[in-house]
Amino acid sequence: MVVACADSPLLQARASIPMAGEFDVVWFSDSESQPEATCKVVHHMRQPSLGPLYWLRLILVFFNTYFKKRPDILHVHWSVFLPLLFPFKWKKVIVSPMGSDIFHPGKLAFRQRISRKVLSRADVVTSKSEFMDAQLLLLGVPKERIVRMTWGVEDAFFTAPERRGEMRSRFSLTEEELVFFSPRAIKPLYRIDEIVAAFCQFRKNSGAGLLLVSEMAGTAEDRERLAGIVKGYGLSEHVRFLGQLDLEGMTQAYAVSDAVISFSLSDGMPQTLYETMAAGCYPVFTDLAHYHSLIASREEGYLCSSTDAGQLVEAMQYVKDEISGKWNPADNREKIRRLASRKTETEKMLGVYQRLLQV
Structure with a gap:
């Protein structure tokens, strides 16, 4: 059972x-x-x-x-x-x-x-x-x-890079558009509010980027609160709330994204990190000690202080300047093939x- x-x-x-x-x-x-x-x-x-x-x-x-x-x-x-x-x-x-x-x-x-x-x-x-x-x-x-x-990791996540063009067309995105994805559940532990606020600040500073937000475990009140943060910045067109996502929905979101954002206060070894690396997305995660076995340098991912949401803004800028269109995810993907x-x-x-x- x-x-x-x-x-x-x-x-x-x-x-x-x-x-x-x-x-x-x-x-x-x-x-x-x-x-x-x-x-x-x-x-x-x-x-x-x-x-x-x-x-x-x-x-x-x-x-x-x-x-x-x-x-x-x-x-x-x-x-x-x-x-x-x-x-x-x-x-x-x-x-x-x-x-x-x-x-x-x-x-x-x-x-x-x-x-x-x-x-x-x-x-x-x-x-x-x-x-x-x-x-x-x-x-x-x-x-x-x-x-x-x-x-x-489901094989579907490894196929995400091959589906990028098709999925970007379905999402009405250009090939050059910078896309971030927040896949974690809408729970206090994962601090989605801070991710949304950090993205809005980054977007105000840079004029670039789109944020996709998964709403697993979210309520109508959560959606209203998060949308209120976005509206306060005047950026409603640049944040998309995706609702509850099944496996196919998650795969599509990974396929169109350049980077995945997680800002949890604590964690085990999240499946989200395995999926991010398998899908060829650049990880922007909290700097928790046990992540170091997978992310040892900026070439593998960006780890932000759990007490400084401002580092999320810096990480997004790093993705824009150093990762988008330049980074090769092959080593990350191979690592997950071996481990998971x-x-x-x-x-x-x-x-x-x-x-x-x-x-």
């Missing part, structure tokens, strides 16, 4: 991995979108605005599914998962935490306190980097239970499932 949110193309891809093996799979999705899959699907409509009633309903629907199916393995792609707080005699449990689950404490350290308990239930915990390993150890996960899993092969990572995860079934 897999627990993963179908609103995220990233988690859709991860949820599909056991379907590549000889397993009877049930996919439980707490999401706005109905999952599309060949396996049995249980969809719980995501409505956190209902408050405690929503969380109670989620717990009840999950337990109803779990005790009907009695799966041999429960794989949860989220460590802030309340049902695993209950002290049942679970069978085999795999937890794949997101970076924000374990690095972002939340109010009164709520997220980390739940994550610590949920992780204690796991027979296997997946981790994308040594940096995540260290945090998991701090949260009490035994080293022998941690398994390295980068999950791999979807085929290899799928085989590795299927092997983990098989080993747990044999214990």
Whole structure:
């Protein structure tokens, strides 16, 4: 049984991995979108605005599914998962935490306190980097239970450069136009407001550039707030809000973009960075220590101080002056082919499932 949110193309891809093996799979999705899959699907409509009633309903629907199916393995792609707080005699449990689950404490350290308990239930915990390993150890996960899993990158992202001309025509963009893309979810951790404001300042200074904004997890209020920032600068024609993007929508946005912007306060090793490099876009990311294994110099990407949004403006200017039309992404793309092969990572995860079934 897999627990993963179908609103995220990233988690859709991860949820599909056991379907590549000889397993009877049930996919439980707490999401706005109905999952599309060949396996049995249980969809719980995501409505956190209902408050405690929503969380109670989620717990009840999950337990109803779990005790009907009695799966041999429960794989949860989220460590802030309340049902695993209950002290049942679970069978085999795999937890794949997101970076924000374990690095972002939340109010009164709520997220980390739940994550610590949920992780204690796991027979296997997946981790994308040594940096995540260290945090998991701090949260009490035994080293022998941690398994390295980068999950791999969809082949579609590697084809983005070949689709650039076609997609730029579809987006009504010239070949020369400078395009930035913000692909992260609309959550406080990812500081999309600051990215939008920095772009507007850059655009005012340089007179160049277009910003594309993905709106995963965004609300109408988020759109209104972000649009208000843009309108305040008089730049509404130069920022496009793309709504919720599926895999094809994400691939198209990468294909037309010169650079990808991420300004998160903390992170694991985000799939966004793998996708950015695979798609041949120049990464402009926060200067977090664990990114250095992929971005060691300006030739590979631009790392900005997490406390100085002004460096985002400087990074965008650098992209305009030094990267756009001049930079060769071949080394970045080859690095991701080596580190994040979807085929290899799928085989590795299927092997983990098989080993747990044999214990």
